[in-house]
Amino acid sequence: MAEWTRTRVGLPGGRGFDRWFLDSGKPGYRVVIFGGVHGDETEGVIAANRLAGMALGLKAGSVTVLPIVNEEAYGADTRLTPADGGNLARAFPGRADGTPTEQLAFALTSDVLVGCDLLIDLHTSGRTLDIPFTIGYIDDGRDKKGLSERAAKVFGADFIWRHPIRPPGRTLNGADAAIYTEAPGAGPTSLENAGNFTDGVLRVLDELGLLEKPLATCSTRISQRIVGGNNVELDPMATKHEGLFIHRSRQGQKVAKGDLLGLVVNLKGETLEEIRADRDGWVVSLKYRPQVRKGEPVAGLAVADER
Ligand SMILES: [Zn+2]
Numbered sequence: 001m002a003e004w005t006r007t008r009v010g011l012p013g014g015r016g017f018d019r020w021f022l023d024s025g026k027p028g029y030r031v032v033i034f035g036g037v038h039g040d041e042t043e044g045v046i047a048a049n050r051l052a053g054m055a056l057g058l059k060a061g062s063v064t065v066l067p068i069v070n071e072e073a074y075g076a077d078t079r080l081t082p083a084d085g086g087n088l089a090r091a092f093p094g095r096a097d098g099t100p101t102e103q104l105a106f107a108l109t110s111d112v113l114v115g116c117d118l119l120i121d122l123h124t125s126g127r128t129l130d131i132p133f134t135i136g137y138i139d140d141g142r143d144k145k146g147l148s149e150r151a152a153k154v155f156g157a158d159f160i161w162r163h164p165i166r167p168p169g170r171t172l173n174g175a176d177a178a179i180y181t182e183a184p185g186a187g188p189t190s191l192e193n194a195g196n197f198t199d200g201v202l203r204v205l206d207e208l209g210l211l212e213k214p215l216a217t218c219s220t221r222i223s224q225r226i227v228g229g230n231n232v233e234l235d236p237m238a239t240k241h242e243g244l245f246i247h248r249s250r251q252g253q254k255v256a257k258g259d260l261l262g263l264v265v266n267l268k269g270e271t272l273e274e275i276r277a278d279r280d281g282w283v284v285s286l287k288y289r290p291q292v293r294k295g296e297p298v299a300g301l302a303v304a305d306e307r
Pocket of ligand 1: 037040041089124125126305
């Protein structure tokens with residue numbers, strides 16, 4: 001039986017990350033799992049820590065797990081790297097002589113992701129946004145084997161989100177086939193979502209033929225397939241006023257064009273503006289914290305993926 005190895009990858013300034021590696025010694029897909037790319041998203045960290053060292057009964061390929069990719073951000077309980085304010089999920093492929101965030105991205109690109117067949121990047125929505133339980137995949141033509149769509153279909157999330165474009169800098173650019181999770185994450189840590197992530201990854205490993213026997217049952221969730229919104233931070237509908245954002249919808253809700261999603265109010269609670277759905281679809285992102293600036297994105301919709 002193959003045994004896990006755990007190694008420390010060191011970076012300048014005492015930074016670095018732990019890498020867990022399990023090699024079946026046989027041909028098969030090489031899967032890499034990231035937790036903690038953003039330091040304030042705990043469910044992915046829990047799921048990745050559970051998977052690291054788990055008795056997987058690997059019969060093909062290999063599994064690499066980085067339980068906490070951005071340790072410095074995790075230590076500070078922040079989304080961004082404290083040393084430079086960098087967003088690791090937008091810093092790929094990185095630079096060897098760049099900022100600490102760029103150096104970390106470069107080490108991941110040049111060391112961990114070389115030869116990777118499928119990257120599974122475990123995120124939740126963190127402090128800034130509220131997002132439903134989603135598995136997203138990139139569909140820009142680079143994934144010739146269609147692994148990311150296969151993986152997304154068995155993961156068992158409420159939404160399967162197809163992105164026809166790969167925006168520059170994303171962690172997901174590090175491999176041709178890549179999927180990522182999102183889940184409501186603005187509130188306290190959800191062990192239920194952490195369990196959903198662990199089970200979803202196990203289903204993917206089973207789907208790709210890596211496991212001796214299934215370690216998670218098939219999901220009973222019916223996933224809604226959605227498309228669009230290439231970047232949850234940039235695409236959503238924006239405010240015309242400065243004020244406080246009041247939710248009038250919730251993440252995952254199905255809405256019709258014209259439905260009220262939220263309000264912007266002044267400091268007396270008087271309505272300055274109504275944010276209404278600009279199309280039929282599902283609410284896939286809502287700004288969580290109330291204070292908004294003029295022109296700030298606050299609510300995002302994705303439409304049904306008819307393909
Ligand atoms: Zn994230």
